[in-house]
Amino acid sequence: MNYNFDQEINRMKTACEKWDDLETRFGVNDVLPMWVADMDFKAPPAVIEALKERVEHGIYGYTYRPDSYFEAIIDWVSRRHQWSIKKEWITHSPGVIPALAFLLRSLTEPGDKIIVQSPVYHHFFRVIESQGRTVVNNPLSFKDGRYRMDFADLEAQIDSSVKMLILCSPHNPVGRVWTQEELTRLGEICLKNNILIVSDEIHFDLVYNAYKHVPIASISEALAKQTITCFSPSKTFNIWGVQTSVAIIPNHDLRERYNREINSMAIGWATPFGIAALESAYRFGEEWLDQLIEYLEGNVEFVESYLNTHIPQIKLVDPEGTYLLWLDFRELGFSMEELDQFMLQKARLALNEGHIFGQGGEGFMRMNIACPRTMLEKALLQLEHAVKQLSPTGKSEY
Numbered sequence: 001m002n003y004n005f006d007q008e009i010n011r012m013k014t015a016c017e018k019w020d021d022l023e024t025r026f027g028v029n030d031v032l033p034m035w036v037a038d039m040d041f042k043a044p045p046a047v048i049e050a051l052k053e054r055v056e057h058g059i060y061g062y063t064y065r066p067d068s069y070f071e072a073i074i075d076w077v078s079r080r081h082q083w084s085i086k087k088e089w090i091t092h093s094p095g096v097i098p099a100l101a102f103l104l105r106s107l108t109e110p111g112d113k114i115i116v117q118s119p120v121y122h123h124f125f126r127v128i129e130s131q132g133r134t135v136v137n138n139p140l141s142f143k144d145g146r147y148r149m150d151f152a153d154l155e156a157q158i159d160s161s162v163k164m165l166i167l168c169s170p171h172n173p174v175g176r177v178w179t180q181e182e183l184t185r186l187g188e189i190c191l192k193n194n195i196l197i198v199s200d201e202i203h204f205d206l207v208y209n210a211y212k213h214v215p216i217a218s219i220s221e222a223l224a225k226q227t228i229t230c231f232s233p234s235k236t237f238n239i240w241g242v243q244t245s246v247a248i249i250p251n252h253d254l255r256e257r258y259n260r261e262i263n264s265m266a267i268g269w270a271t272p273f274g275i276a277a278l279e280s281a282y283r284f285g286e287e288w289l290d291q292l293i294e295y296l297e298g299n300v301e302f303v304e305s306y307l308n309t310h311i312p313q314i315k316l317v318d319p320e321g322t323y324l325l326w327l328d329f330r331e332l333g334f335s336m337e338e339l340d341q342f343m344l345q346k347a348r349l350a351l352n353e354g355h356i357f358g359q360g361g362e363g364f365m366r367m368n369i370a371c372p373r374t375m376l377e378k379a380l381l382q383l384e385h386a387v388k389q390l391s392p393t394g395k396s397e398y
């Protein structure tokens, strides 16, 4: 079956975070939204059917996670990621960010230091700080158009207060799919220093064909014991609304501590809709996902060739995974505020401002390309016109 990712679907007036009430977030309304990380595509038909069937039943009371739910997850992870996981390792959370909060609360103490690698998904900073823990930043290095981990800086920053590293794998926003070698090196440093790894792998299904995602916990038994892996069908199949994600915790002691935390707040239960959507996505969504990845690859190529041909001042950092493109605007010479205003007021585009992702994000913008190609064309045309109207120095207009 061929799925139609070209279909334009009006999301307005659905209380849609990405499309509705942009005035509150951006101060303007008529801008094309390419920011928050969800897709402008419908979920796979099999998921919509499974949800309809569940809705038709009419009773939505207390629901436990049945064996079929665990089997769907185990099979998916084994088939797509060659990682063999056990049923008892699979814990529930309504989302990955909530899981990070519960993990911080249950596995670290107030004041403990938590490592992140910026520029990185901005909610990492917020969740660490909101739990009263301290962020330690190990910035990625950016050389010759490619981001790499800086292991020397990481080792230099480790002391006895560092208890956890939150890894973003694949990495949002820079689009790296970390190699087995990189993850092994990172893992060795964490093992040597007794640092827990929380690996946020929410983008793990969204990897381009030339690359291969490696779950860090699959590399060795020692790493499995020291790693908690968080993922969800929410990004892959565009089903955030059903509030279902998992944390894989092979280490019995860590798992007990996590479960005590979520049970104390009575949030360890998935909803009937979360269960139906997850199972149908993992059982019947594979062909849809393969076609989605192909479509996204087409979108990446389109952006790359458009920028090269028409707006060469803006550079695309080659994405290896995720539908989030990391665009380098530094050649235009704008300050942080100027770039934000230029995108909104002149290009009429709402992207995520690079600086929200922490050190190293200034001068960049994150563009969500999980949309029909017609929308991408419109956005790039707007951007091209805006850049062409700048004076030769760019900056002097502001």
Ligand SMILES: Cc1ncc(COP(=O)(O)O)c(C=O)c1O
Residues within 6 Å of the ligand: 037, 094, 095, 096, 097, 098, 121, 168, 172, 200, 202, 203, 232, 234, 240, 245
């Ligand atoms: C790396 C990463 N982690 C977590 C999330 C959000 O997860 P959730 O909505 O399940 O809390 C996102 C969403 O963009 C993300 O990019």
